[in-house]
Amino acid sequence: MDHLLIRRHVAAFGAVLALAGCSATGADGASGNTEPRVSATPAMLKTVGISFPLDAYEATPEQSDTLTRAQGLLTGQCMAQLGFTYRAPEQHVPSASKSNSRVFGLSDPETAAQFGYRNPAISDVPAKPNQGNPPTEAEMLALNGPADLKPSDLPKNLDEAQKSGGSSVKFNGKAVPVGGCVRESFLKLYARKANEVDILFVFNLKGEAESKTREDSRVRAVNKRWSECMAKAGYKVTDPIQATKELGLSGVDLSGPTAVTAAKADVRCKQEVNLVGVHYAVTTAYQRQLVEKHGETLALVKQQLESRLQLAASLTR
DSSP: OOOOOOOOOOOOOOOOOEEEEEEEEEETTTTOEEEEEEEEOOOOOOTTTTTGGGGGGGGOOOHHHHHHHHHHHHHHHHHHHOOOOOOOOOOOOOGGGGGTTBBBBBBOHHHHHHHHOOOSOOOOOOOOOOOOOOOHHHHHHHHHOOTTOGGGGGGGSSHHHHHTTOOEEEEEOOOOOOOHHHHHHHHHHOOSTTTTTTHHHHHHHHHHHHHHHOOOOOHHHHHHHHHHHHHHHHOOOOOOHHHHHHTTOOOOGSSSSHHHHHHHHHHHHHHTTHHHHHHHHHHHHHHHHHHHHHHHHHHHHHHHHHHHHHHOOOHHH
């Protein structure tokens, strides 16, 4: 798939939190870099609806759905020009109210007591099978281009694609776009000009902040306190985000009696050491640091997001 939209909702959160983005704490992290100052850490547990500085530069779940539907319509228009009928698959819109609910692992006491580690927001109902006829070889060629295409063969933006004149394959007297209609629809929405910022830019910044947070001395310290609390409850775990893996729980076991008992202890220990508050404060500090560092590029990200949302809205009215 040419697009990847990380669906995280920008929502207000009522905790009082003052953070200075680039000031040093006087303590260095594991990488030797100065850690950003956290002047206040909120006492918090549940994370439903919280937001982070970089969220302001990403589409909300509802906006992501609009963009996905718009790309499907653009793909359909391209396929129609080639003589094919195309209908984009139905998309599931995630609940914005549940966004970030497990960003720092399970942290809801009620969910732990009722479901253990199972996430009730994720449906167990299998997706409905496609009731239509499977696409023909010609349709797949029009949709995705030749199967042996290399990433380096694909146009990087719409200007480049239009200059190429398309591939040598033709249907209905028209050339199939290089990379097929899926690639063309992606470029029309996400990479119209050469100066468009990569749509994964913010996602990658969030990953950078997450990596730095994991190595931060304050996060490692609170994780250790959580681990010690869990040890007192009879559990040998070290990573609050990967607790189920360390406990050997998966599938139906996630909601079994053993999982429920462990999950309740997990959340209780998170609350006891204020793990969520520390993780939230430190993550926010690193993200603010990155916002300041990449402010000019992020301003372009926001402008380009607004532009493509306007285009998407005009297509999906």
